[in-house]
Amino acid sequence: MQPFFEQDNLSLYCGDLREVLPTLPEASVDFVVTGPPYGIDFMEKDWDHEVPGPEYWRAIARVCKPGALLLAFGGTRTYHHLTCAIEEAGWEIRDCLMWLYGQGMPKCGDIGKLIDKSKGAERQVIGDKLDRPGYHLHEGKGNGCYGGGNGLHAPGTDARLRAAQITAPATAEAAKWTGWAMALKPAWEPIVLAMKPLDGTIAHNALTWGVAGMNIDACRIVCEGGSPSQQRRQGAVPVGNYNGWNVPSRNGYGDQRPGETLGRWPANLVLDEDAAHLLDAQTGTLTSGTNCVRTKSGDGYHGGIGNAGDVQVSYGDSGGASRFFYCSKAARKERGPGNDHPTVKPLALMEYLLTLLSTPDGGVILDPFAGSGTTLLAAKRLGRRCIGVELTEHNCEIARGRLHVA
Numbered sequence: 545m546q547p548f549f550e551q552d553n554l555s556l557y558c559g560d561l562r563e564v565l566p567t568l569p570e571a572s573v574d575f576v577v578t579g580p581p582y583g584i585d586f587m588e589k590d591w592d593h594e595v596p597g598p599e600y601w602r603a604i605a606r607v608c609k610p611g612a613l614l615l616a617f618g619g620t621r622t623y624h625h626l627t628c629a630i631e632e633a634g635w636e637i638r639d640c641l642m643w644l645y646g647q648g649m650p651k652c653g654d655i656g657k658l659i660d661k662s663k664g665a666e667r668q669v670i671g672d673k674l675d676r677p678g679y680h681l682h683e684g685k686g687n688g689c690y691g692g693g694n695g696l697h698a699p700g701t702d703a704r705l706r707a708a709q710i711t712a713p714a715t716a717e718a719a720k721w722t723g724w725a726m727a728l729k730p731a732w733e734p735i736v737l738a739m740k741p742l743d744g745t746i747a748h749n750a751l752t753w754g755v756a757g758m759n760i761d762a763c764r765i766v767c768e769g770g771s772p773s774q775q776r777r778q779g780a781v782p783v784g785n786y787n788g789w790n791v792p793s794r795n796g797y798g799d800q801r802p803g804e805t806l807g808r809w810p811a812n813l814v815l816d817e818d819a820a821h822l823l824d825a826q827t828g829t830l831t832s833g834t835n836c837v838r839t840k841s842g843d844g845y846h847g848g849i850g851n852a853g854d855v856q857v858s859y860g861d862s863g864g865a866s867r868f869f870y871c872s873k874a875a876r877k878e879r880g881p882g883n884d885h886p887t888v889k890p891l892a893l894m895e896y897l898l899t900l901l902s903t904p905d906g907g908v909i910l911d912p913f914a915g916s917g918t919t920l921l922a923a924k925r926l927g928r929r930c931i932g933v934e935l936t937e938h939n940c941e942i943a944r945g946r947l948h949v950a
Contacts, residue, residue, distance in 0.1 A: 545557060545559070545563075545564060545567045548934075548937075548940045548944070549940065549943070549944045549947065551947060552924070553923070553924075553927075553928065553929040553930065554920050554923065554924055554929075554930050554932075554947060555930075555931045555932070556914060556917065556920060556931075556932040556933075556934065556940060556943055556944065556947075557931070557932070557933045557934070558933075558934060558935075558936075558937055558940045559933065559935065560935060561600060561603060561604070561912040561913070561933045561935075562599060562600060562603050564933045565603045565604065565606065565607050565912065565933065566603065566606075568607045568931070569607070570606055570607060571607070571608065571609045571610070571753075572607055572609070572908060573607045573608045573609065573612060573908050573909070573910040573931070574608075574609060574612055574754070574755050574901075574903050574907030574908045574909070575608075575612050575613045575614070575615075575755070575901040575902075575903070575907055575909060575910075576604060576608065576612065576613070576614040576615065576616075576909070576910045576911070576912065577614075577615045577894065577897050577898060577901065577909060577911060577919055578614075578615070578616050578617070578910075578911045578912055578913045578914075578919065579616070579617040579889060579913055579915060580595070580596045580600075580616055580617070580618075580626065580912075580913040581594065581595065581596065581913070582595065582617075582618060582619030582621075582622055582626075583595035583619070583622045583625060584619050584621060584622060595618075595622050595625040595626050595629060596626075596629060596913075597629050598629045598630075598632040598633040599633075600629070600633075600912070601629055601630045601632075601633035601634075601635060602633040602634065603912075604633075604910070604912050605633055605634055605635060605740050607910065608740045608910070609740070609753045609754070609755045610740055610741065610742055610743035610749055610752075610753055610755070611739060611740060611741075611742045611743065611746075611749040611750075611753055611755040611756050612739070612740045612755055613638075613737065613738070613739050613755075613757075613758065613901050614630070614635060614736075614737070614738040614739070614740070615641070615735050615736070615737055615897055615901065616630065616735065616736050616738070617643070617733055617734075617735050617889070618733065618734045618735070618736060619733065619734075620730070620732070620733070620734065623640075623734045623736070626736060627640075627736050630736060630738050631738070634740075634741065635738035635739065635740060635741075636738060636739045636740075636741060637736065637737075637738050638737045638738060638739050639737040639812050640734050640735065640736055640737065640812065641734070641735040641736075641737060641812045641813070641814060642732050642733075642734060642735070642812065642813045642814065643732060643733045643734075643735060643814045643816075643893065644731060644732045644813065644814065644815045644816065645731060645732070645733075645815075645816040645818060646731065646816060646817075646818025647816075647818050648729055648730035648731050649729065649730075650725065650727060650728070650729045650730075651727060651730070652725050652726045652727040653725065654721075654722060654723065654724070654725055655721040655722075655724040655725060655726070656713050656718040656719065656720075656721040656722035656723070656724070657711070657718070657722075659715065659717050659718040659721055660713065660714045660715055660718040663714075663715055663717075663718075665714035665715050665718070666714060667711035667712060667713065667714045667718075668711060668712045668714070669709050669710070669711050670710055670711065670712050671709075671710040672708045672709050672710055673707075673708045673709075673710060735897075737812075742756075754903055754904070754905055754907075755903055755907070758900050758901060759899060759900055759901070759902045759903075760809060760810060760900075762899050762900070762902070763810040763896065763899055763900045764807030764808055764809065764810060765807045765808045765810060765811075810900065814893065814896070816890065816893075882942065882945060888915070888916055888918060889918050890918075891918060891921060891922055891925070894918050894919055894921075894922035895922045895925060895926060898919070898922050898923060898926055898928060899926065902928070906927075906928050906929065907928070907929075908929045908930075908931065909923050909928055909929065909930040909931070910930075910931050910932075910933075911930065911931070911932045911933070912932075912933045913933070913934070913935075914932030914933055914934040914939070914940075914943060915934060915939055915943070916939055916942045916943055916946065917932060917934075917939075917942065917943025917944075917946050917947060919932060920932045920943060920947060921943075921946055921947060924947060
């Protein structure tokens with residue numbers, strides 16, 4: 545099968561992955577990062593009517609090397625279907641990452657309004673939300689976060705203006721149910737981390753297949769003070785920047801040497817800048833100690849493994865709690881012209897995940913649900929080999945346009 549688009553180290557195939565992947569060599573992919581359909585009929589899109597079943601993940605497993613890692617985004621309501629399908633296909637579930645963002649929009653209406661609508665009662669407009677602090681109508685596309693695409697606030701729509709209106713209940717029944725709704729504001733997405741079973745031990749798999757584990761040191765969280773969101777505004781780079789921490793020897797744990805300057809071990813929680821700001825507003829300024837000494841031997845939440853009197857890892861910094869987690873922020877310009885895909889992921893987030901799963905040789909990346917091509921674009925920026933598969937020709941055209949511009 546010929547690629548729909550091919551440039552340098554990037555290949556994009558248009559078609560059903562169950563038909564495309566059998567044409568690719570077995571055990572040729574090092575890791576997978578993808579955002580499959582969530583199965584929630586998002587914006588009534590045909591491609592989102594169900595979560596991909598085990599047959600999809602078996603086809604993906606065939607082209608992956610033993611020990612290959614898989615990161616797959618899911619929806620909070622259907623994540624269990626995604627995880628079960630991946631596990632049934634023979635993958636081992638290793639963890640669940642959480643991507644937190646601050647700009648998600650509620651996807652349901654006020655029950656009082658729905659009651660008035662069902663009765664055909666017209667509500668009186670008594671104001672608009674533009675008078676309220678913090679509320680604004682977007683002048684451009686959404687920022688790419690799930691929930692931030694082309695919804696009620698999309699420019700040029702009547703719904704965009706109606707969404708800003710404040711109306712009074714028209715019936716007694718509606719007044720009784722005003723302020724009730726069927727859902728919470730979305731603010732996070734789960735990301736399942738799975739692994740194709742190893743060929744023997746971890747060491748044997750690494751030496752034989754060139755695949756084993758995650759690139760922790762390339763993704764340590766580095767911050768010389770304040771939150772990562774503050775550091776990003778000041779021009780700091782949170783990935784692969786080893787200036788900021790002075791980590792002493794961890795006696796009895798790990799191979800770090802005295803004087804090494806490494807950041808904090810990456811967590812299974814990822815924040816965007818809005819979520820980081822909200823978290824820091826709750827925690828205020830916190831201060832970490834420096835060169836803490838263990839007073840009790842044994843394992844512990846802060847102490848790890850070691851003996852009494854050992855110097856433990858600590859960072860001697862201050863700032864909000866968000867400094868413990870990587871921050872990702874999507875720029876509106878990342879979408880590119882004509883990109884109407886409703887669930888575009890932030891480019892910085894995808895670069896971070898590709899770096900986390902990369903092998904010592906970089907590795908071949910697969911995105912079997914390529915969408916508008918963000919994974920391919922992130923791979924291009926990182927200089928990595930990436931293969932994408934996308935079902936619809938419309939999305940392939942969007943991805944090709946984004947990759948040509950980049």
